Amino acid sequence: MKQRIVTGVIAAVIFIAFLVIGHLPFELFTCVMAIIAYYELIAMAKIKQNSIQAILGALAVILVVLNAEVQKVFSYDLVTLFIALALILLIVTVFSRNTFSYDKASFVLFSALYIGFSFMLLSQVRVEQxxxxxxxxxxxxxxxxxxxxxxxxxxxxxxxxxxxxxxxxxxxxxxxxxxxxxxxxxxxxxxxxxxxxxxxxxxxxxxxxxxxxxxxxxxxxxxxxxxxxxxxxxxxxxxxxxxxxxxxxxxxxxxxxxxxxx
Known part of the structure; x- marks a missing residue:
């Protein structure tokens, strides 16, 4: 119980500090949280974290969460991003020699979409609202x-x-x-x-x-x-x-x- 309380207090202090600061620091902090949550999610399905498919999903999460900042450099549409990710993941299943299945491709796509979009909203509410x-x-x-x-x-x-x-x-x-x-x-x-x-x-x-x-x-x-x-x-x-x-x-x-x- 003591460990739980100490961890909770430290995590709360760090989160609230970035929440109050807002702007780019909060966006970057949110992105780090999103990447960790994404890797936790795909680890449940036993997808290797250093695999090309996992890295592609992580890149999609970053592009979604930091969408407002990245759009200042080059423009892209989120729907197009996830269509491209889906097609690339399907290509990986073709050349993976049955080590990366359609089920796992779907899981990576879902994880990147669910985590990326949710954390993007967390960031946008703070920064833009x-x-x-x-x-x-x-x-x-x-x-x-x-x-x-x-x-x-x-x-x-x-x-x-x-x-x-x-x-x-x-x-x-x-x-x-x-x-x-x-x-x-x-x-x-x-x-x-x-x-x-x-x-x-x-x-x-x-x-x-x-x-x-x-x-x-x-x-x-x-x-x-x-x-x-x-x-x-x-x-x-x-x-x-x-x-x-x-x-x-x-x-x-x-x-x-x-x-x-x-």
Missing amino acids: SLLLLLFILVVIWSTDSGAYFIGRQWGKHKLAPHISPNKTIEGMIGGIISALIISGIFQLVANFDDPYTPFKLIVMTLLIAIFGPIGDLAESALKRHYDVKDSGKLLPGHGGVLDRVDSWIFVLPVLYLFQLI
Whole structure:
């Protein structure tokens, strides 16, 4: 427990420092996090990190996360980028002598798209929108997790997804939603949001975060269970890997994007 607390505090201090600084330092820090999360993900599928296919996926992640900066040097379209990556990965399957299958090619493509796009949104919200908005999103995610944990431990009886995560309960998820709404309300009272982030829109965002955040966590749990992996990595002692810490964020941010809220 002591190791978990120490690691959590150090990681939080580093993250908050870059979050406050913003601009290019935060973009680069986000890119480093994305690369680590990407390699943790493909390692689950036992794809060699130094293979050409893994490196191509990592390059795609960098080009997506640092899209705003790279576009200043040369222009490219993200859809075209992933079409090119898909075709190149298929070419690799042809010449790999059956060591790199279609399944693994699909996994690399999915990993690069999911990780790259999610972390790009994390960076863009901070750099192109506001620190306040990103703090709101993160605080609501953390309050959802905390509420679900404490309510679930105290009153949880009905399992939410026992085949994936036996500790999560329906009562815990409801507690997480209530906790998120309370913290969201307090946050709005002390913060000054500009248009178009009206109280109604922020409540909608809160509900989406509180519902889809736990689903993102369960999605990663399902992936780890499929590949028989306990933690995504060992970078954060007591916590696992980067992916274990950001599984809710990287699911919530695309959801908010799809609803045109970020």
